[in-house]
Amino acid sequence: MKIGIGHAHGKIILIGEHSVVYSQPAIALPFKGVQVSVKVTPSEDMTIDCIYHQGLLEEAPGQLDNIKAVTLEVFKRLNKQQNFNIHIESTIPQERGMGSSAAVANATIAAIYDYYDEVLDKQTQFELAQVAEAISHGDPSGLDALITVSDKPLYFVKGQEIAELDIETKGYLIIGDTGEKGQTKLAVQALGQRKLENPQLVDELIYGLGRLAHSVKELLKGNDLYTIGSIMNKSQQYLSQMGISNSSLNNLITISNQSGSLGSKLTGGGWGGCMLALSDDLILAQQIEEALLKNNARQTWVLAF
Ligand code: MEV
Numbered sequence: 001m002k003i004g005i006g007h008a009h010g011k012i013i014l015i016g017e018h019s020v021v022y023s024q025p026a027i028a029l030p031f032k033g034v035q036v037s038v039k040v041t042p043s044e045d046m047t048i049d050c051i052y053h054q055g056l057l058e059e060a061p062g063q064l065d066n067i068k069a070v071t072l073e074v075f076k077r078l079n080k081q082q083n084f085n086i087h088i089e090s091t092i093p094q095e096r097g098m099g100s101s102a103a104v105a106n107a108t109i110a111a112i113y114d115y116y117d118e119v120l121d122k123q124t125q126f127e128l129a130q131v132a133e134a135i136s137h138g139d140p141s142g143l144d145a146l147i148t149v150s151d152k153p154l155y156f157v158k159g160q161e162i163a164e165l166d167i168e169t170k171g172y173l174i175i176g177d178t179g180e181k182g183q184t185k186l187a188v189q190a191l192g193q194r195k196l197e198n199p200q201l202v203d204e205l206i207y208g209l210g211r212l213a214h215s216v217k218e219l220l221k222g223n224d225l226y227t228i229g230s231i232m233n234k235s236q237q238y239l240s241q242m243g244i245s246n247s248s249l250n251n252l253i254t255i256s257n258q259s260g261s262l263g264s265k266l267t268g269g270g271w272g273g274c275m276l277a278l279s280d281d282l283i284l285a286q287q288i289e290e291a292l293l294k295n296n297a298r299q300t301w302v303l304a305f
Contacts, residue, residue: 003041004115006107010034010092011099011147012173012276012303013267015235016156016213018191018244020141023158024210027165027217028147029173033301034098036090038107040115043085046071050088050104057086063094066132070105073131074112077124084112093299095181097268102144105132110149125149137269138185139192153305155217167220169228172285172304174256174277175267178248179298184269187244194243205238212238229262229278236265244270252292253277259291260284 009032016026046057048067053060057068067086075081086108092100109128113120129145137144141158152164195202212231219228236253239245245253245266253264256277264277277292279285282302289300 001041002115003039004111004113006038006040006110006112006114008036008103008106008110008148009099010103011144012175013097013143014153014173014276015216015232015265016209017097017266017268017270018188018239018242019206019209019213020143020156020158021139021188021191022206024206025155025157025213025217026141026143027153027155027213027220028143029153029303029305030147030150031098031175031301031303033303034090034092036088036092036100036103036107038089038104038111039087040084040108040111041087043083046083048086048088050086050090051094066101066105066135067108069135070108070128070132071112073128074109077128078112078116078118080116084115086111093177093274095183095273096177097182097184097266097270097273098175099144099148099268101136102129102133102140103148105129105136106145106149136185138188155213165217165220167305169220169223169225169305170280171225171228172279172282172302174261174279174285174288174292175301175303176252176256176275176277176289176292176297177299178252178272178274179296180246180248180272182269182273183271184273187269187271191242191244202242205242209235209238225262225278225280232263232265232276232278233257239266239270246271248272248296249275251295252297255291255295256288259288261288
């Protein structure tokens, strides 16, 4: 039987989440330690097989509205219509700021194109993934859609040409999962509301984060992890002032800083999800992981860059 296969991976936003929605720069890294693969096979009805639902796609819960929409959009683009079983396997934790929704959308798009032996160019894939992301996130910057299929780190500014980033610095990012589902869509909406109520303060924080992201881009050409760490701490302060952090994230951030991290911050949408810590040494990175796990982190990973 003919099948179509698509893959994508996780992502880590090093700096610039939320401010990126307001056209400030952000830096994101592909994280291949977590992956999704999607297999499509012809079927009598349109069905899906994943952790949220096994059965008819039209009966799937709201979390899969993005996949329903993107599937229709892909058929429209390809001028095809056919029933598939969409089988999704993923090690990307859902709703933790690691790009799960964008990765699943990207892998589904790629799988259907693969089934029909159609060439999928980057722009088409991005436009299609954004259809799904608009449903998952409301007002997506586009960063997640791009980085979950990128092999290289990206310096991203919404609406501008995408710049792949060559990182000269050597270091380790420790990723700690609070175990709480992040709430990107709600956090993005809440920040929008805050910006209406207090535009001066929120704009200052947004531009401040943009300047920090720009500085990190320059620093990644050298080897000054100490300054990068202190910028991560500063960006966490700004994100907290924006109301994006929460007590579980703050707890893990405090623990990692007490355990020798050079700097720590939340990553992704916030209000739960994951945090990042920085180390210049693998043994220290492992010690930070242990400390996080002892203090309620659900899972940890180390990403060398
Ligand atoms: C979510 O991974 C990142 C946010 O900046 C939203 C977006 O970029 O669309 C919070």
